[in-house]
Amino acid sequence: ARRVRLRHLQELKERGEKWAMLTSYDTYTAAIFDDAGIPALLVGDSAGNNVYGHDSTLAITVDELIPLARAVSRSASRALVIADLPFGSYQASPEQALRTATRFMKEAGVHAVKLEGGVEIADHVDLLSRSGIPVMAHIGFTPQKEHALSGYRVQGRGQDRADELVQSARTLERAGAFAVVLEMVPGEVGAAVTQALTIPTVGIGAGNGCDAQVLVWQDMAGLRSGRLPRFVKQYADLHSTLHAAARAYAADVAAGTFPDREHTF
Numbered sequence: 001a002r003r004v005r006l007r008h009l010q011e012l013k014e015r016g017e018k019w020a021m022l023t024s025y026d027t028y029t030a031a032i033f034d035d036a037g038i039p040a041l042l043v044g045d046s047a048g049n050n051v052y053g054h055d056s057t058l059a060i061t062v063d064e065l066i067p068l069a070r071a072v073s074r075s076a077s078r079a080l081v082i083a084d085l086p087f088g089s090y091q092a093s094p095e096q097a098l099r100t101a102t103r104f105m106k107e108a109g110v111h112a113v114k115l116e117g118g119v120e121i122a123d124h125v126d127l128l129s130r131s132g133i134p135v136m137a138h139i140g141f142t143p144q145k146e147h148a149l150s151g152y153r154v155q156g157r158g159q160d161r162a163d164e165l166v167q168s169a170r171t172l173e174r175a176g177a178f179a180v181v182l183e184m185v186p187g188e189v190g191a192a193v194t195q196a197l198t199i200p201t202v203g204i205g206a207g208n209g210c211d212a213q214v215l216v217w218q219d220m221a222g223l224r225s226g227r228l229p230r231f232v233k234q235y236a237d238l239h240s241t242l243h244a245a246a247r248a249y250a251a252d253v254a255a256g257t258f259p260d261r262e263h264t265f
């Protein structure tokens, strides 16, 4: 099948067809989600939590995320592959953003990058876009600002804050962003931003009015156990499946029933 391009995502918005994005950080999930028809895969800095075991996205480095992004772009033949720029790798200046994004394009083979922030990164988005690097913006709750925002909290509550988000989104669209992620905002705000833009919005905890949705794959597939955010829907229980498989394997080995003759040369 042919590669998903920016214009395809734009056409989906124009036709009013919704689509799903998932994170991916490795070859198997990239190939499975690609084959399942997921049009865009995000190599998120959520790999900090979901691959490297940190308790936030702040710690992950460019050097840690690039190899994961390379695995995903190698393994997805159709999906558009987007990588997050890690905390501290782009905020200083548009030029810093360009240097980091260029590494992701050249070394990891991704097709686009994602940056968190509103008007304060409009110049960054503008330089990247003019340099041939497609940019997905990310507003609302932005995990890299967890501490500045006093934790994981819904953003854009109240008319003033909602208007601010619409203005930020419009500014990022004008700066050249091809899509905007909206995280943890009231459903009406997700819908209002979506209607204000000609580019697609991708919601996570932003209601049903967005053009697309994104989830972290380990949340969506239930690999992660424990309390999940309210906006997650779990479509499988991989945690239980793997836990049971590991116990069954260990029990077979302990009982001497694996390996059997069929597994033996």
Ligand code: KIV
Pocket (backbone or CB within 6 Å): 023, 042, 043, 044, 045, 046, 047, 084, 181, 204, 214, 215, 216
């Ligand atoms: O890093 C990530 O997984 C993300 C999305 C969930 C939007 O930024």
Ligand code: NA
Pocket (backbone or CB within 6 Å): 044, 045, 046, 057, 084, 143
């Ligand atoms: Na992210």
